[in-house]
Amino acid sequence: MNINKLLTHFSNYIPLNDEEITELSNRVIERNVKRKEFILQKNDICNNYTFIVSGLFKMYTVDKNGAEHILHFASENDWICDINSFHNKKQSLLYIDAIEPSTIIQIDNSNLMYLFTHYQKFDRTFRVLIENKFMELENRILQNISSKAEERYQFFLEQYPNICNRIPNVLIASYLGITPEFLSKIRNAISKK
Amino acid sequence: MNINKLLTHFSNYIPLNDEEITELSNRVIERNVKRKEFILQKNDICNNYTFIVSGLFKMYTVDKNGAEHILHFASENDWICDINSFHNKKQSLLYIDAIEPSTIIQIDNSNLMYLFTHYQKFDRTFRVLIENKFMELENRILQNISSKAEERYQFFLEQYPNICNRIPNVLIASYLGITPEFLSKIRNAISKK
DNA sequence: ATTTTTTCTTAATATAGTTTAAGATTTATT
DNA sequence: AATAAATCTTAAACTATATTAAGAAAAAAT
Numbered sequence: 001m002n003i004n005k006l007l008t009h010f011s012n013y014i015p016l017n018d019e020e021i022t023e024l025s026n027r028v029i030e031r032n033v034k035r036k037e038f039i040l041q042k043n044d045i046c047n048n049y050t051f052i053v054s055g056l057f058k059m060y061t062v063d064k065n066g067a068e069h070i071l072h073f074a075s076e077n078d079w080i081c082d083i084n085s086f087h088n089k090k091q092s093l094l095y096i097d098a099i100e101p102s103t104i105i106q107i108d109n110s111n112l113m114y115l116f117t118h119y120q121k122f123d124r125t126f127r128v129l130i131e132n133k134f135m136e137l138e139n140r141i142l143q144n145i146s147s148k149a150e151e152r153y154q155f156f157l158e159q160y161p162n163i164c165n166r167i168p169n170v171l172i173a174s175y176l177g178i179t180p181e182f183l184s185k186i187r188n189a190i191s192k193k
Numbered sequence: 194m195n196i197n198k199l200l201t202h203f204s205n206y207i208p209l210n211d212e213e214i215t216e217l218s219n220r221v222i223e224r225n226v227k228r229k230e231f232i233l234q235k236n237d238i239c240n241n242y243t244f245i246v247s248g249l250f251k252m253y254t255v256d257k258n259g260a261e262h263i264l265h266f267a268s269e270n271d272w273i274c275d276i277n278s279f280h281n282k283k284q285s286l287l288y289i290d291a292i293e294p295s296t297i298i299q300i301d302n303s304n305l306m307y308l309f310t311h312y313q314k315f316d317r318t319f320r321v322l323i324e325n326k327f328m329e330l331e332n333r334i335l336q337n338i339s340s341k342a343e344e345r346y347q348f349f350l351e352q353y354p355n356i357c358n359r360i361p362n363v364l365i366a367s368y369l370g371i372t373p374e375f376l377s378k379i380r381n382a383i384s385k386k
Numbered sequence: 387a388t389t390t391t392t393t394c395t396t397a398a399t400a401t402a403g404t405t406t407a408a409g410a411t412t413t414a415t416t
Numbered sequence: 417a418a419t420a421a422a423t424c425t426t427a428a429a430c431t432a433t434a435t436t437a438a439g440a441a442a443a444a445a446t
Contacts, residue, residue: 145370177338
């Protein structure tokens, strides 16, 4: 069962005891998701924290011209959630769909709140989880305000070696905030060095 | 005493009981900080979470050309900390200094860890705090990858009406990731509309 | 296996943003 | 009050990136 992958993930933060493992296991559901299938769409309320057992997702907005802007990629052993919609029960502005066929484990809002309330460890673990994600975003912001597109691309390749060759360049461009044509130019310039 | 401002701040998340108030009060220190005084410098380890009672700070890197890139502004009733340095006890890449004469309340690493370990509420409150900051950064990233500088400037003015007129434009430009000359051009274009 | 769809590239032209330099204005310091 | 320092603006020339369009290559669907 894939729950083991989630338990191993937790144990990298704080190992769970038997009671916590049982409680957690009873409160999550496992799902398979096809390529291009949505697990969140705009105007829906994001009711789940999603742990990715295998596969790859993108979270993004679509602007008035129909262009996608990718806020996050997330692959195996990572979480994906619109926490604004999740915690405030507000309609989401974001889409999340699968770039690859994927297997996920989801915990919904009420079950996660139950764990937060009854077991201190979950508050702690999710605090540390979100702190780590916050640091990643800080680095990304710094890149965005201080570096040219070529440096940001090189940094992306270094930072995400496991996913960068599973993602079409058109999506990497959208993540970096540039056009695919310009990314192509950058790649050409790099290859000539 | 200014500790009341901190207690009020906590009570916006989860009110503290008497014991928690006593514990917290005994574990923080209050300081006054002059304009341009550093509370964190590059290569130091950030050993404090800093709550701002009054005043205004900037957190930034300095690149190889000596240019500042501002990651965060923080004013009264807000927190500022390099959480990467703080939690991992790593040398910071960042500076934090006061834009205005300020009063702050600081809690150091060991005291905060004590509170986390002994009182669940602090884990919870700091989880929610960092979740809110994470959402703010998500919005900023989306702006950076999808909007032109003029829109980002207008959004900044709307989102931070209380601080935007206390910050010189040269620093706003650095926060937005543009040159002060170009911000001046944008302001001129806006004023002609 | 063939067709359709998606992805990647190239190039010309256009726009957004930077650089350099200089002067004017405002704010801080003596 | 005078001087020094920081801030804001303008403009010309330059560079980074976007747009448009078109064709080639690769991947997905039938």
